[in-house]
Amino acid sequence: xxxxxxxxxxxxxxxxxxxxxxxxxxxxxxxxxxxxxxxxxxxxxxxxxxxxxxxxxxxxxxxxxxxxxxxxxxxxxxxxxxxxxxxxxxxxxxxxxxxxxxxxxxxxxxxxxxxxxxxxxxxxxxxxxxxxxxxxxxxxxxxxxxxxxxxxxxxxxxxxxxxxxxxxxxxxxxxxxxxxxxxxxxxxxxxxxxxxxxxxxxxxxxxxxxxxxxxxxxxxxxxxxxxxxxxxxxxxxxxxxxxxxxxxxxxxxxxxxxxxxxxxxxxxxxxxxxxxxxxxxxxxxxxxxxxxxxxxxxxxxxxxxxxxxxxxxxxxxxxxxxx
Numbered sequence: 001x002x003x004x005x006x007x008x009x010x011x012x013x014x015x016x017x018x019x020x021x022x023x024x025x026x027x028x029x030x031x032x033x034x035x036x037x038x039x040x041x042x043x044x045x046x047x048x049x050x051x052x053x054x055x056x057x058x059x060x061x062x063x064x065x066x067x068x069x070x071x072x073x074x075x076x077x078x079x080x081x082x083x084x085x086x087x088x089x090x091x092x093x094x095x096x097x098x099x100x101x102x103x104x105x106x107x108x109x110x111x112x113x114x115x116x117x118x119x120x121x122x123x124x125x126x127x128x129x130x131x132x133x134x135x136x137x138x139x140x141x142x143x144x145x146x147x148x149x150x151x152x153x154x155x156x157x158x159x160x161x162x163x164x165x166x167x168x169x170x171x172x173x174x175x176x177x178x179x180x181x182x183x184x185x186x187x188x189x190x191x192x193x194x195x196x197x198x199x200x201x202x203x204x205x206x207x208x209x210x211x212x213x214x215x216x217x218x219x220x221x222x223x224x225x226x227x228x229x230x231x232x233x234x235x236x237x238x239x240x241x242x243x244x245x246x247x248x249x250x251x252x253x254x255x256x257x258x259x260x261x262x263x264x265x266x267x268x269x270x271x272x273x274x275x276x277x278x279x280x281x282x283x284x285x286x287x288x289x290x291x292x293x294x295x296x297x298x299x300x301x302x303x304x305x306x307x308x309x310x311x312x313x314x315x316x317x318x319x320x321x322x323x
Contacts, residue, residue, distance in 0.1 A: 032237035033065045037077050037086035040144070040172055041070040042267045043191050044281055045114050045222075046091040052262060053248035062240035072171055073145030082106060087230040088241065091222045094297040096147035099306040101319045106228035109320045111242050111288040113222040117153050117210035118285050119191045123199070124207045125180060130187065133208040137163035142170035142179050142188035147306075149222050150189045153210045155304060160213060180204065193269055193277025219293040231321065239323055246288050253283045289322045 040046050050068065053059045059066055069086070071077045074096045081089040082105040091113045100107050122141065124130050130139065143150040146169060158165055170179045176188035177195060187207055198204050210216070224245075226238050252259040256278065264274035294316065301307045311319065 031063055031065050032234060032240070033067060034234075034237060034241060035067045035069070035085070035087045036241075037071050037080050037089045038068060039071045039073050039077050039089075039091050039148070040191070042194070043091075043119070043173075044193070044263060044277055045119060045286060047266060048252065048259065048263055049245055049248045049286070050090070051266060052252055052259065053244045055262065056248065056251060058244040058247045058251070059241070062244045064237065064241050064244060074148035074151070075145045078105070078107070078147065081225065081227050084227055084229070086227070087234075088224065088226045088238070090224045091149075092225060093147055093149045093152050094220055094223050094291070094294070095152055095301040095304070095306060097223055097225050098294075098297055098301050098311065098319070099147070101315075102301075102307040102309075102311060107225050107319070108228050108231045109223045109225045109291060109322065110231070110238055111224045111245070111322055112220040112291045113224050113288075114149075114285055115220045115287060115292055116217045116285050117149065117213065117221050118282065119280050120150060120153055120189060120210040121191070121206050122154070122187045122189050122208040123177075123180060123195060123204040124187050125183075126202055126205055128186065128205070128207075130207055133157060133161050134163060136165045136187055136207070139165055139186040140168050140184075141165040142168050142176050142185040144171060144176075144189065145169055152221070152300065152304075153213070153216070154189075156216065156300070157208065157210070157213055160215065177204075192280045193263070193267065193273045196276050197269070197273050216296075219296045220291045223291060224288075242288060242323070249283070249286050249288070291320055291322055294320070 038046055038050060054066060074093050077089040077092045078096055078100050080086045082100060097107055097109055130136060141154060143154055154167060168185050170176045170185060170188060173190050173194040176190060179185045180188040231238050260271060260275045260278050263278060264271050298310050302310060
């Protein structure tokens, strides 16, 4: 059939079939399966944006089929992404990703994840003599994993308050709580809504909030990143994932009751506890771009001897591919 006769015939078929022409291409749209490593299942900023994006179909409409698995924190997330076991890793300390890149690991920063540190706090037993962070000088203080934001934040806090605690990797929040209650450490970390109910019951007290650290309020403390090879071959899919994530975050703050309900459902918490946890996170802390104060993160990595020299401007341009 001549091309001029074929097109009208196709349109007649579409009309008779009841299909809109725009839907013809959608049925053949490529679906990208993306393996996503997410640290600390249940934490608000690490978990809820992606789960809401999946629940509301934002990922599907961008052509993304997520395969989600969970990690215990920064170092593990970096490891699985650099090994290619995951395509994208979420919510990992900016310094850790810069360090991995500096050591030759195939990583690309695709968006900011959290700016400032409104979420993290450290707790002690209610019968503890320690009242403030300054009382933790020389004491044992838990963080999640080496290279995680909990690790970075408490090192920064120690420097700011001129204390020298003994930092101990304790794992996730349940392990942190157990370590505190069994006196394995003097203080342990948490993030809302975890342990807010224990605080309300008077079992534990907050001894330090990371939000008290003015030096990090404008710093992108955690980023989302991709395996470099995956990014180069699937740039469109990575950008589509970030678009879905942004739409999800906008939706979450436009529909707070639905967000609190999902937060409570994921963690099997009462709505009141989930609502209290949600209030820790102003929307501006979850902006996906820009990655702010990269100079601060580089200086921190140098200071902590995570890297021996700063990345050049060209290297940073290669590393940070935020649209």
